[in-house]
Amino acid sequence: MASSDPSTPTTTVHATKVRRVAIAGNPNAGKSTVFNLLTGLKQKVGNYSGVTVERKSGTLVGHEDIEIIDLPGTYSLNPKSEDEQIAYDAITSHLPDEDPLDLIVCVVNATNLERNLYLASQILDLGLPTIIVLNMMDEVEAGGTVLDIRLLSDILGAPIVPMVATRKQGLEDLRNLVKGSLPSPGATRWRLDEEVGTAILGLADELKKIDGSLTQKRREAECLRILNSDRLLDYWETRSPSFFKSVKDAREELDSKSVAYGQAEVRGRYSWLGQVARRVTKTQEAAEARKLTDRLDSVLLHRIWGPVIFVVLLLLVFQAIFSWATPFMDLIDAGISLLAGVVRTVLPEGMLADLLVDGVIAGVGNVVIFLPQILFLFFFLSLMESTGYMARSAFIMDRVMRRVGLSGGSVMPMMSAFACAVPAIMATRTMKSQRDRLLTILVIPLMSCSARLPVYTLFIGAFIPAATFFGPIxxxxxxxFSLYIFGTVVAFVAAAVLKKTISGPESFFMLELPPYRAPQWKLVFWRMVERAKIFLIRAGRIIFVFSILLWFGATYPKAELPTEIQSRYTAVETELASLSDGNDDARVAQLEDELLELDNTASAYQMEQSAIGYLGKMIEPVMSPLGFDWKLSAGIITAFAAREVIVGALGTIYSIADADEESLALREHLQNAKDPETGRNLYTPLVALSLLVFFVLALQCTSTLAIAKRELNSWKWPVIMWVYMTGLAYLASLIVYQGGLALGWG
Amino acid sequence: MTLDQLEPGRCARVTCWCDGISDRFMEMGLLPGTEVEVVRVAPLGDPIAVKVKNCQIAIRRADATQINIEAS
Structure with missing residues (x-):
């Protein structure tokens, strides 16, 4: 490298070196807004390797050589969850796949100085170059408070930029500091309890033997972190057993002297920060925003109105994804059909056209069709987050959700799962506890999504009498209604059961209720776009591949049409050709109808001979205890790509062109299908019920699996999810069908 | 008296902590000597919203029983 070769000018090293800047701060301090301001539109969203924590990065606008990383929000450097651990590891350069940081920008909510400086001072103690952003200065001023920023900067020994990030105030100053020379950190002056301080000095000496490159200040700061946190100490058990033991010994010694070392830092730091806050604050009144918030909360968190408003908002969101998105989805659907039509006319008939239209274009369509729902859901969710209502919804619902082992944060994702599990799973990102989040994702697909609706409609329409028994009901x-309730109840029960089997630290509930703020439309918009991008790119790839595989399964092996059908084809085509134009319109129309029917018969025959038809027959013995014959079984196999596919697949099997769930022809076929041996009706209401129960519970959606894989960063949980849900579906259908038979309902 | 027993609108001072409660509450500023106010109770009675260091946080009643206070 350059350093070992004296002839290489050092300037080239500087020119290629990327400055790495991380943005840290408490949740609700405005970190994301500052990050968006600095990076503009060029952002990359990925995951930290091996974990489910989202990694957002970009470059400073106009400076490709300055990388900006948005760290997960955290209240302290004493990590309690996976994302806080990442924030800690990133700041202390413990992440194996990440280069060390050059600069930290710590975003501080100036309306809540004392508590926000807790994290800031912990970061400063590490001795890294740090810039403090005092955000929300407008709210501070509106509250009649004046902050002595120069004094605060002197006390903390770090440059401070006052900002109103939502209005871009202070952005230029921050930009200049970020690209300017790195600030050298000063020393914070708070005192540890003497006994704990001595223990820390001893541990710092131990650490020096392992890593001599760190400064004494940094060593002391890290030793304090490790002394206080089991999570951080665990890491040393393998890395240096001797240091691990030293820390254990130090803890034991402090315990034996009954020194509450766990509280030493909090007490010492806060008593210092309390003084600092008093010195730099000129007047202290409750901020205006807080008063407005209290007034709003007295309605929005009211004993009666609170839950009512929450339910109404929920219905609104539900309605939006359920029905407002429909016209856009229809539009996309029409666009896909149009594209398919164009490709069909341009390309010669044959395998390539089939692959492109039925495989590729249909596959892309399966992905893009979800986009309107995702955009709508994330518009509302971002809006709720941006205004501060999201935290309130968790506050209202926590008690109910805790009963079944979930927490308040699960409400929104679970309710949005009524529309679609894919955006719902993406929405769990706002949840703090990894364990609660995993649990929520695992039960989300049990909520009846809109893709089940066509299946419900078809089978209910065909087998359940249309009579009313109470008014319009x-x-x-x-x-x-029962199907929806059934899915929801099973989801809650599953959560309660799964909670016992998933190990992990018992989550604790602590939720900040930030003041209400006017929504930041830009941020809302960007969150929406970001989610859409993640869905299209990450999940899209998997859905796409599965769709093409399914097409191959339904198309191959190519069946040789029976001679009977072939000869009828030839007969109809010859007669059509012999009739001259305009001569016998009625006969032509008749023949064309016949041709269409032949096409349908042919595709039904093809389906029967295809891999999927074959599979349907193969699993028939397994499925027949549930009341499903090979045709329904084949339909169910196709439905594992996406539930609604079964409607079209059954249409093909029963040779009805363009069948949909409203198709009367398909309903009649299902009602009248006869067992070839006994001549009795093949599908009874009991079979329909069994099938419906199966569809409520089974995880038949490649998109859900794909997004779960993307969000949980492994195939382990999606596989577990698929197995438990499909097993549950089989069991429930078995009970329904066999129980029904025993009761003589067959 | 423990924090869960404080009526909404009333202020108190944290006195001491029971073992086994997360130190995160302390890091949020709920440490001995600090003023707390119960701002409101969730519609279903749990959790409660407390104000500490000019900031509202929601905590569950089960955790609040672990925090001893004296009314001021």
Missing amino acids: GYQGLTM
Whole structure:
């Protein structure tokens, strides 16, 4: 490298060196806004290697050589969760796949100085170049408070930029500091309890033997972190058993003298920060924002109105994803059909056209069709987050959700799963506890999503009588409602059971209720776009591949049409050709109808001979205890790509062109299908019920699996999810069908 | 008296802590000697919203029983 070769000018090293800047801060301090201001639109969203924590980075606008990394929000450097651990590891350069940081920008909510400086002073103690951003200065001023920023900067020994990030105030100053010469950190002056201080000095000497490159200040700061945190200490058990033992010994010694070392830092730091806050603050009144917040909260968190408003908002969001998105989805659907039509006319008939249209374009369509729902859901979720309502919803619902082992944060994702599990799983990102988040993701697909609706509609329409029994309420509506309730109840039960099997630190609940703020439309917009991008790129790839595989399964092996059908084809085509134009319109129309019917018969025959038809027959013995014959079984196999596919697949099997869930022809076929041996009706209401129960519970959606894989960063949980849900579905259908038979309902 | 027993709108001072409660609450500023106010109770009675160091945080009643206070 350059350093070992004296002839290489050192300037080239500087020219290629990327400055790495991390943005740290408490949640709700405005970190994301500062990050967006610095990086503009060029952002990369990925994951830290091996974990599910999101990694957001970009470059300073106009400076490709300055990388900006948005760290997860954290209240202290005493990590309690996976994302806080990442923040700690990033700041202390413990991440194996990341280069060390050059500069830290710590975003501080100036309206809540004392508590926000807790983290800031912990970072300063590490002795890294640090810039403090005092954000939300407008709210401070509105509250009649004046902060002595120069004094604060002197006390902390770090440059301070006052900002109103939402209005870009102070952005230029921050930009100049970020690209300017690195500040040299000063020393914070708070005192540790003497006994703990001595222990820390001893540990710092031990650490020096392992890593001599660190400064004494940094060593002391890290030793304090390790002394206080089991999470951080665990890391040393393998890295240096002797240091691990030294820390254990130090803890034991302090315990034996009954020194509460765990509290030493909090007490020492806060008593110093309390003085600092008093010295730099000129007047102290409750901020205006807080008063407005209290007034809003007295309604939004009211004993009666609170839950009512919450439910209404939830219905609104639900309605948006459920029905407002429909016109856009239809539009996309029409666009896909149009594209398919164009490709069909341009390309010669044959395998390439089939692959492109039925495989590739249909596959892309399966992905893009979800986009409107995702955009709508994330518009509302970002809006709620941006205004501060999201925390309130968790506050209202925590008690209910805790009963089943979830927490308040699970409410929004679970409710949005009624529309679609894919955006719902993406929405769990706002949850703090990794364990609660995993649990929520695992049960989300049990909520009846909109893709189940076509299946519900088809089978309810065909087998449940349309009669009403109480006012406008009929058996069909009641069945539909019961299916939704059934899915929800199973989701709650599954959560309670799974909670016992998933190990992990018992989560604790601590939620900040930030003041209400006007929404930041830009941030709302960017969150929406970001989620859409993640979905299209990450999940899209997997869905795409599965769709093409499914197409191959339904198309190959190519079946040789039976001679009977072939000869009918030839007969109809010859007669059509012999009739001259305009001569016998009625006969031509008749023949064309016949041709269409032949096409349908042919594709039904093809389906039967295809890999999927073959599979359907193969699993028939397994499925027949549930009341499903090979045709339904083949339909279920296709539905594992996406549930609604079964409607079209059954249409193909029963040779009805363009069948949809409203198709009367398909309903009649299902009602009248006969067992070839006994001649009795093949599908009874009991079979329909069994199938419906199967669809409520089974995880038949490659998109869900793909997004779960992306969010949980491994195939382990999606596989577990698929196995437990499909097992549950089989069991429940078995009970319904066999139980029904025993009761003589067959 | 423990924090869960404090009525909404009333202030108190934290006196001491029971073992086994997360030190995160302390890092949020709920440490001995600090003023706390119970601002409101969730519609279903749990959790409660407390104000500490000019900031509102929601904590569950089960955790609040671990925090001893004296009314001021």
